[in-house]
Amino acid sequence: MRTTPLKSLLADAGATFGQRHGVESAISYADARTEYRRIRDAAAVTDFSFTQKFRIPEAGALDFLDNLLAGNVARTRFGRVLHTFLADDDGHLVADCYVANNDEEFVLLCESIVDDATLAGVLAAHGAAEAGMEDLTQSHALISIDGFKAWAVVKELFGADVVGLPYLSIETYQFEGEGIRLIRAGKTSEFGYMLLAPASCAGHLFSRAKELSEGQGGGCCGIAIHDALRLEGRFFNIQAEGRLVKDPLPLGLQWMIDFDKEKFRGSAAIRMRREEGLKQKIIGVRSEQVLSPGAPIFTSAGKVADVVVSCHSPTLDAHVGLALFPCDIAFAGLTCSLGSAKGPEVRTISMPPIMPRSLGVKLDEM
Amino acid sequence: MSPVSPEMQAIIDRRSSVINKFKEELIRRLNLPYTPQDLHEDVSLLGAGLGLDSLDALEIVLCVENCFGIKIPDENISVLRSINTIVDFVIQEQDAKGGAR
Numbered sequence: 001m002r003t004t005p006l007k008s009l010l011a012d013a014g015a016t017f018g019q020r021h022g023v024e025s026a027i028s029y030a031d032a033r034t035e036y037r038r039i040r041d042a043a044a045v046t047d048f049s050f051t052q053k054f055r056i057p058e059a060g061a062l063d064f065l066d067n068l069l070a071g072n073v074a075r076t077r078f079g080r081v082l083h084t085f086l087a088d089d090d091g092h093l094v095a096d097c098y099v100a101n102n103d104e105e106f107v108l109l110c111e112s113i114v115d116d117a118t119l120a121g122v123l124a125a126h127g128a129a130e131a132g133m134e135d136l137t138q139s140h141a142l143i144s145i146d147g148f149k150a151w152a153v154v155k156e157l158f159g160a161d162v163v164g165l166p167y168l169s170i171e172t173y174q175f176e177g178e179g180i181r182l183i184r185a186g187k188t189s190e191f192g193y194m195l196l197a198p199a200s201c202a203g204h205l206f207s208r209a210k211e212l213s214e215g216q217g218g219g220c221c222g223i224a225i226h227d228a229l230r231l232e233g234r235f236f237n238i239q240a241e242g243r244l245v246k247d248p249l250p251l252g253l254q255w256m257i258d259f260d261k262e263k264f265r266g267s268a269a270i271r272m273r274r275e276e277g278l279k280q281k282i283i284g285v286r287s288e289q290v291l292s293p294g295a296p297i298f299t300s301a302g303k304v305a306d307v308v309v310s311c312h313s314p315t316l317d318a319h320v321g322l323a324l325f326p327c328d329i330a331f332a333g334l335t336c337s338l339g340s341a342k343g344p345e346v347r348t349i350s351m352p353p354i355m356p357r358s359l360g361v362k363l364d365e366m
Numbered sequence: 367m368s369p370v371s372p373e374m375q376a377i378i379d380r381r382s383s384v385i386n387k388f389k390e391e392l393i394r395r396l397n398l399p400y401t402p403q404d405l406h407e408d409v410s411l412l413g414a415g416l417g418l419d420s421l422d423a424l425e426i427v428l429c430v431e432n433c434f435g436i437k438i439p440d441e442n443i444s445v446l447r448s449i450n451t452i453v454d455f456v457i458q459e460q461d462a463k464g465g466a467r
Contacts, residue, residue, distance in 0.1 A: 083414070167413045234408050234448070252406025255416050260399060278403060301369030329368045331381045332407070332450050333457075350450030351408040359443060 002116060004049040005141050005199040006206055013210065013220050020223070020239065022115035023050040028222035035225040036314050039188050040357065042218030043147035045209040046226065052095070052119055053136040053196060054108040060131030061106035068126050068265050069097055070248070072258035076101045081168040081183055084256045085238075085248060086110065086122070087266030091273065092246040095119065096238040098194075100170040100183055107170065107181055107196065109142065113243045126265065141202035143195040145209055146229075148357045149216040150191040151366050156212050157205075158182065162193075163366045176201045188226065189233030189356040228311035232320060234284065234351035240309040241282060241322050244293075249273055250280045250324065281330040282308060282322045284351035289344045291321040298341045304329060305336075315354045323348075384434070384453050391429045392449075396422055407450040415448075430456065 003024040004010065011017075015026035026047050028035065038044040056064060065073040071084030078101050086095040095112035112119050116137065123133065145153050154162045158173040158180075165171060165184045172179045178201045186192015197205050213219055230237040236253060245251050248270065257270065285291065291310035296303050310321030325348070332350040337343040370378070389402040396418070398405075409415040412423060423446055427438050430452060436459045438445050438452075445455045 168417070234410070235414065252409055254400060254404035254406070255409050258399075259404075274404075281406070284408060299368075299370050299374060301371060304368050304370075326368045329370055329374075329378055331378050331385075332454070333377055333381055334370075334374055350448065350454050352410075352447060355444045355447075359447075 002050075002138070004047050005138075005202055006047050006049065006143075009203050009206055010047055010220075015220070015222060018224075020050050021113060025050045026220075026222045027224045029220045032225055032228065033314055035221045036228065038213070038218040038221055039147045039190055039225070039229060040315065041148055043145060043149040043153045043213040043216040044218045044221040045153075045206060045213050046144045046146065046221045046223060047206065048111075048142040048144045048194065048223070049140075050111075050223070051137075051142045052110040052112055052116060053140055053142060054110070054123070054128075055134045055136055056106045056108060057132045058104045058106065060133075064127050064131035064133070065099055065106060065108065066261065067263065068123075069099065070257040070264050070267070070270075071099070072261060073099055073106070075258075078103065079169055079171065081170055081185060083168060083185070085253065086112070087248065087264075087270065088122075089266055089269070091248070091266035091269030093238060093242050093248055093251075094122065096236065096242065098183060098185055100181070102170050102172065102181060107183075109183075109194070109196070111238055113238055122265075136196070139199055141197050141199060141206070143197060143202065143206055143209060144186065144192065145195065145213065146186050146188045146192045146221075147190050147213070147216070147218055148361075149218065150186075150193060151361075152216055153209060153212040154182070154193050155366070157208065164363065175205050180205065187233065187235035187237070188229040189235065189352065189354075190358040191361075228313075231309060231311045231322065232313050232315070232352065232354055233356060234353075237309075244308055245282065245324065247273065249278055251282055278327050280324045281327050282324055283330050283332065284349045284353065285310075285321050285323045285336075285346050286316070286349045286353065287319050287321075287338055287344065287346040289319065289338055289346070291319045291338070291346065293321075295339055297323055297325075297346055298337045298339075298343065299329075299334075300337075300341060302341070313354065320349070320353055381453060381457070384456055385449065387433050388429065388449065388453065388456070391433050392426065395425050395429050405449060407453070408448050410448060411446055426452070434460070436460070
């Protein structure tokens with residue numbers, strides 16, 4: 001089983017470890033509410049090294065990546081990042097991908113729901129070797145700094161100009177003489193930065209980021225709390241609804257797809273389903289009761305939907321989730337019942353249901 | 367057809383009408399390469415998701431004014447998070463004006 005290059009450091013910081021798709025990761029450090037507040041109110045550092053990471057030289061990258069991924073890599077300008085996905089031949093999700101155009105290279109980060117060997121096999125079958133792809137998964141750590149004050153942590157690490165980086169952009173900074181590829185991205189709906197660091201300096205970088213996050217009133221977070229934050233902020237989570245529903249269209253991921261591209265892996269199946277028309281759509285739900293995954297949702301006339309994923313939102317002090325509804329009634333603003341026609345109330349809601357503090361911060365305040 | 371009461375169907379019909387009108391105008395104004403069915407109502411409009419910028423945000427505000435005669439205040443950025451949050455605002459404003467459609 002692969003483990004993170006930061007394992008001993010994370011263990012010393014109090015991490016509880018678990019496994020995701022054959023990779024050992026730090027699941028948590030403290031209770032969920034504490035970790036939640038670290039990100040919503042301060043800054044937190046999370047080890048995302050379970051992510052599969054690759055570097056492709058510019059010369060071989062465009063054809064390789066554009067034939068593989070659903071989005072348009074060729075249109076991704078220098079210094080910018082494309083958020084898209086990798087599907088299988090049936091058009092079902094395999095990995096949530098960031099593709100960064102970083103001068104003479106492209107960086108590919110895959111948060112996948114398959115193990116390393118399976119993903120490597122897919123990439124190899126589609127020309128990874130011919131493209132000159134280099135696997136950075138074992139040699140590099142991926143450290144995520146997220147939170148309302150995350151910008152202050154990266155500003156201290158890399159200097160003031162990092163604050164002006166637009167969302168979904170990449171820049172390389174120096175740390176202890178090593179190049180750190182920094183991608184401004186995240187799925188908590190607060191400020192987020194992903195640092196791709198060689199293993200040789202990743203430990204020191206993590207420690208320094210942790211120290212600075214603690215200085216902002218935050219600290220370390222495990223990967224588990226990110227599931228709740230993604231749901232609350234209505235960021236697609238391949239580990240949750242992605243893994244369960246698999247079809248990008250009912251999940252509303254059409255924005256990740258360039259339908260004008262000639263082809264990409266799974267494109268024929270996705271185009272066919274698009275032409276047939278959607279039968280179901282995932283929408284937000286909210287209840288004062290616990291929303292168990294799989295729980296049925298009823299109107300007065302009968303069962304209409306099932307809960308797919310859920311979490312408790314400390315900000316709302318309510319349970320929020322995603323449920324698969326038939327398209328003809330997949331609308332916010334409806335009052336339904338949970339479990340039976342006479343069960344407790346569950347309402348369909350607009351997502352995201354919270355207003356993150358980071359959205360209100362102006363550049364001149366940073 | 368899914369089993370719903372007449373009251374629920376009325377809510378659906380009203381919301382659907384606002385959504386469809388807004389989506390068609392948005393796609394036209396911003397020349398988006400999508401059909402209305404492609405645009406999930408919860409997709410983020412600015413930054414993540416559709417990745418629209420501040421100039422596009424002005425177009426969205428004009429889109430709402432053009433479709434519904436409703437102005438989104440400059441300071442109310444939370445309204446622009448998704449199609450659904452915009453539709454919530456439109457319906458709320460319509461109800462405040464006495465249900466004008």
